[in-house]
Amino acid sequence: MTNIPFESKEIALRKLEHVTDEYSQINPFKKVPVISDSGFILTESVAIFMYLCDKYKKNDWYPVDLKDRARVNEYANWQHANLRANGAMLFRTKIITPRMTKKPPNERELEKWHERWESSIDDLENIWLKRSSYLGGDHLTFADLLGICELMQPIAAGYNLNQEKFPRVHDWVQRVKRETQPYFDEAHAVPMRMRRDILKNQNSKL
Known part of the structure; x- marks a missing residue:
């Protein structure tokens, strides 16, 4: 979406490729994501967003106005111990x-x-999205990318977002x-295939 040049390197977590000695030379935390920009390595998604937006001047994704940027930073810091965790x-x-x-679970x-x-x-419904539409x-x-990805994990596991209970969140998801x-x-694609398999399995047991 940003036209930032990159070369993707897929890491198969299911095959434990992230815990190999080779991968630990790139990311000693043995987690994803990680980037290497001509040898400059970053291992945290929020820091990666900030760095790339600043380097390539993607001010729509990460505003330069002090207060507008502070709002993005506010969510990026809040989400770690809340929606993400x-x-x-x-x-x-x-x-x-x-x-x-x-x-079994x-x-x-x-x-x-x-x-x-x-x-x-x-909190998304009654604080974040009550205050603004994103x-x-x-x-x-990029705050919305952080939010939508963390929301999609449980959805991929078969859980549903209650539209009646969380109408602002539902509308925000559709916009994003x-x-x-x-x-x-x-x-x-892969998380949604997982969701379909889980729901199919659940229905077969009913």
């Missing part, structure tokens, strides 16, 4: 841990993380999807 733990409890342990843990995930969505202001910024096509669907 709760959504990731819900996804991990539902999908990752059972696959690693070969045991802990229902009590699932309920706990689902409640916390919905609490974070309630998470970082009145237009699409529409404004980032066709890349949104391309980026979420």
Whole structure:
């Protein structure tokens, strides 16, 4: 969308390619994402967004106005211990841990993380999106990319976004999807295939 030049390097997490010695030479944290810009390495998604937007002057994605930028920074810092943490733990409890342990999900843990995930969505509904139509202001910024990706993890795991309970969030999701096509669907092809498989499996047990 930005026309920033890049060469993608896919890392197969399912094959544990992120924990190899070769990969740890690039990212010692053994996680994704990571970028190497002519040898300059960054290992955190928020820092990567900021760096690329500043280097290539993508001021629509990361405003230069002090207060407008502060709004994007505000969300980027808030999300770590809220929507990101709760959504990731819900996804991990539902999908990752059972696959690693070969045991069914802990229902009590699932309920706990689902409640916390919905609490974070309630914050999106009644604080972030009540204040402005996007998470970082009145237009699409990288704050919205952070938000939509963290929201999509539990959705990929089979959970639903309650449109009646969270109408602002629902409308925001539709706007972000529409404004980032066709890349949104391309980026979420595998998660959406996972969702279809999970829902199909659940329906077959009914």
